[in-house]
Amino acid sequence: MIELKNISKSFGKTQALRDVSLSLSAGKCIGLIGPNACGKTTMIKSILSMVVPDHGTIYFNGKNIHKEVQYKNDIGYMPQIGRYPENMSIKQVINMIRDIRGFSGVEDTELYDAFGLEHFDGKKMRTLSGGTTQKVSATIAFLFNPSVLILDEPTAGLDPLSSEILRDKIIKEREKGKLILITSHLLSELDDMLTDIIFMQESEVIFNKTITALFEETNESRVSKAISKLLKNIK
Amino acid sequence: MRGITKFVIMDILKNRIILIYTLILCVFSWSIFSLEDNTSKGIMSLLNIILLTVPLVSIIFGNIYMYNSAEFIELLVSQPVKRSAIWSSLFLGLTLALNTSFFIGIGLPVLLFVPSMTGFTVIFSGLLITTIFVSIAMLCAILMRDKARGIGLSIMIWLFLSLIYDGLVLFFMFQYADYPIEKPMAILAAFNPIDLARIQVLLQVDVAVLMGYTGAIFKKMFGTSIGLMVSLFIMFLWIMLPYLLSLRLFNKKDL
Numbered sequence: 001m002i003e004l005k006n007i008s009k010s011f012g013k014t015q016a017l018r019d020v021s022l023s024l025s026a027g028k029c030i031g032l033i034g035p036n037a038c039g040k041t042t043m044i045k046s047i048l049s050m051v052v053p054d055h056g057t058i059y060f061n062g063k064n065i066h067k068e069v070q071y072k073n074d075i076g077y078m079p080q081i082g083r084y085p086e087n088m089s090i091k092q093v094i095n096m097i098r099d100i101r102g103f104s105g106v107e108d109t110e111l112y113d114a115f116g117l118e119h120f121d122g123k124k125m126r127t128l129s130g131g132t133t134q135k136v137s138a139t140i141a142f143l144f145n146p147s148v149l150i151l152d153e154p155t156a157g158l159d160p161l162s163s164e165i166l167r168d169k170i171i172k173e174r175e176k177g178k179l180i181l182i183t184s185h186l187l188s189e190l191d192d193m194l195t196d197i198i199f200m201q202e203s204e205v206i207f208n209k210t211i212t213a214l215f216e217e218t219n220e221s222r223v224s225k226a227i228s229k230l231l232k233n234i235k
Numbered sequence: 236m237r238g239i240t241k242f243v244i245m246d247i248l249k250n251r252i253i254l255i256y257t258l259i260l261c262v263f264s265w266s267i268f269s270l271e272d273n274t275s276k277g278i279m280s281l282l283n284i285i286l287l288t289v290p291l292v293s294i295i296f297g298n299i300y301m302y303n304s305a306e307f308i309e310l311l312v313s314q315p316v317k318r319s320a321i322w323s324s325l326f327l328g329l330t331l332a333l334n335t336s337f338f339i340g341i342g343l344p345v346l347l348f349v350p351s352m353t354g355f356t357v358i359f360s361g362l363l364i365t366t367i368f369v370s371i372a373m374l375c376a377i378l379m380r381d382k383a384r385g386i387g388l389s390i391m392i393w394l395f396l397s398l399i400y401d402g403l404v405l406f407f408m409f410q411y412a413d414y415p416i417e418k419p420m421a422i423l424a425a426f427n428p429i430d431l432a433r434i435q436v437l438l439q440v441d442v443a444v445l446m447g448y449t450g451a452i453f454k455k456m457f458g459t460s461i462g463l464m465v466s467l468f469i470m471f472l473w474i475m476l477p478y479l480l481s482l483r484l485f486n487k488k489d490l
Contacts, residue, residue, distance in 0.1 A: 011489070050312050051489040072315035079313070083306040087249070093310075099238045100314050 001026045001148065001179050002047060007056035009042055016042040017053070018203040026147070029170070029180040031190045033227070034200035040183045041080060043200075044150055048077055073101060076141035080152040080183075082133045086126035090117060090136055093125065094143070103144045111139045114165045130157045138166055142173070149173060149180045155189060167193060187224035199227065206234065236320040239311070243328025247300065253336055256292055260340025263288075268348045275440050278349055278357060282436050285341060285361050286429050290368045291393050297329050297372030298389040302382045309490050322373075322485050326478060329369045334362050353439040360432035367428050367473045368393070374477040377484045400427050417452040425457075428473045431466050 002024040009017040017039045024030060032040050045051040047058060049065060057064050060071040084093055098107075112118070115135040125133070134157045141149060151170070155163040170193055174180055184190055197214055199206045207230070211223070220226040247253055263284050271277035304325060311321050341361055345354045372389055379385035404423050408416060424430040438458045456462050 045490070048313050050309075052487055069315045069317050072313070077313045083309055085246075085304070085307040085310070087246075096238075096242060097310075097314060100311070100316055 001061060003059040004043070004047075005057050005059070007043070007046060007053045007058065009039075009046060009051060009053045015203050017046070020056075020203075020205055022198065022205060022208065024179055024181065026179045027174075027177045028195045029174040029193055030182065030196040030198055031194040031223070032181060032183040032198050032200065033185070033187065033190075034206075038200045039203045040200055041152055044077075044152055044181070044183065047150065048072065048075065073144075074146050075148045075150060076144065076146040078134075078137045078141040078149075078151045078154055080156070082137035084125040084133070084136070087124055089122050089124055090128075091121040093136065094121075094140065097140060097143075101144055105145060108142050108145045111135075111142050111165070111169055114169075115139065115162060131159060131162070134158050135162060138169075142169065147178055149178060151180070151182045153183055153185070155184065155186065163189070187227065188222070190223050194223065197223070197227070199231075236324050239316070239321065239324035240327045240331075243304075243325055244332055247328060247332040250300075252296065253332055256296075256333075257336040257340045259288075260337065261344070264341050264344035268344060274349045275353070278345070278353055278436070278440060281341070281345070282357060282433065285357070286364070286433055287397060289337060289361055289364055290397060290429060293333055293365045293368035294372045294375075294389045294393050295386065296333065297369040298376050298386055299382075300329060301325065301373055301376035302385060312490050318486050319482060322482050326369065326373060329373075330366045333365045333369060337361050337365050353436065356436050356439045360435055363470045363474070364428060364432055367470065367477075370474050370478040370481075374481040374484075377481045377488065396427055396429050401430065404430075418456075421452055421456045425466065425469055428470055431457075431469060435463070435466060 002022075004020055004022045007017050007020045008015075020039070020043060032043070034040055042051055046053050047060075047065075049058075049068075057066065059065065060068075060074075063071065065071055088096070115138075117135060117139060120128075120132070125136075128136070134154075138151075138154060141151065149170075154166055154170070158166065167189070170180060170182070174193070174195070182190070182193070194211050196208070196210050198208045209217075214223075214226050214230065215221055218226040218229045220229060264281060267277050267281050267284075268274070271280065308321060308325075312318065338358070342358045345357055348354070349357075371392055375385050375388045375392065379388055404420060407423070408420060424434060434453055434457050438454060457466055
């Protein structure tokens with residue numbers, strides 16, 4: 001569904017991505033993990049063409065995404081830190097995105113209702129707490145029923161109850177055969193969500209395995225333990 | 236794209252600065268025309284105020300608005316919208332809002348008091364100057380990631396075009412006063428949009444006659460229809476070049 005071929009990107013002297021090639025197919029829930037500054041967000045932003053790669057091409061459903069925008073209709077993106085126009089209300093932001101997308105299907109308001117956003121949809125974005133902003137980001141990502149979901153640190157800043165709501169939603173969407181790409185540092189949270197794991201370090205992909213293969217290889221049944229074991233073996 | 240432009244205009248209108256700007260321009264034009272019986276003199280005073288304040292407000296307001304729209308831009312880029320559509324909507328929104336302000340504040344009183352070619356030239360130059368400085372403001376905003384530097388650059392450009400440039404031309408004129416420098420001077424003036432606007436209005440009110448030989452040269456260079464076309468073309472370049480350059484940079488920008 002999404003294919004990255006030899007993507008490289010550097011910001012000045014810092015290399016953010018070094019010759020990354022990946023193939024992500026539908027129906028998978030992929031965990032993109034790795035230490036800080038290993039290029040996770042840069043990779044995600046390249047898929048959304050928010051960052052323009054120096055080299056390499058990205059294909060979405062077989063089409064090169066360079067200078068294309070229509071493919072983004074199929075992507076729901078939840079940024080790590082949602083930044084929204086400060087003096088717009090939640091309602092206005094959602095209406096504006098609805099307008100821009102010209103979406104005509106049935107909207108998925110499950111998260112909107114579950115988070116209880118209707119109670120403060122008139123509030124301005126600048127008055128919202130970090131957690132509420134995250135809720136808005138999540139709601140927008142899922143709202144238009146996209147076939148690909150890209151979630152950058154989705155549960156960071158959410159209270160346990162809301163994290164749980166989001167987790168259940170992610171699992172539900174995975175069952176529908178969507179491609180879900182998640183970055184996270186909280187490995188324990190990922191346990192029953194993921195089907196695949198991509199581990200990145202120093203701007204490169206170290207491994208790309210299914211969860212079952214990972215567990216078999218390491219004789220572990222927890223993502224966090226399996227990864228630390230595997231990393232020790234690599235070293 | 237129309238949706239985004241509409242949003243930008245609504246957002247600017249919500250910002251009360253633009254209303255205050257309109258009000259101040261109104262005060263300028265109404266007070267000058269009610270104090271001055273000679274409309275020709277009135278229009279010259281008004282012109283001086285316009286050529287100082289309009290570029291300043293356009294470039295500073297445009298520049299700060301661009302920085303304040305950073306989140307808005309980031310949000311839109313992650314959505315299925317072309318980057319060029321985002322950029323042109325911002326440009327269109329800003330120019331439409333500021334030009335409307337100018338038209339209400341200066342345009343209507345001028346049309347009322349001086350309904351002639353002179354009045355029309357003043358309005359038209361003001362609209363062009365507004366658009367030019369919005370275009371430069373957008374370029375400054377994309378050149379500098381840091382807001383303080385971007386605003387600083389905008390102020391420098393305004394200062395250069397409205398004061399320093401003329402000072403340099405004057406200096407050049409005094410240095411070479413013994414030579415026939417009218418032509419090179421007129422050409423120099425043509426590169427500055429503010430000077431160009433001033434000359435066009437001066438030619439309309441016929442004070443060029445009072446400027447002796449220089450005035451005659453100006454009349455010969457800018458007063459003809461070809462001269463008018465050339466100055467319009469230069470103004471047009473001043474709008475398009477900064478805008479297109481900023482668009483190019485924006486298309487490659489990492490958010």
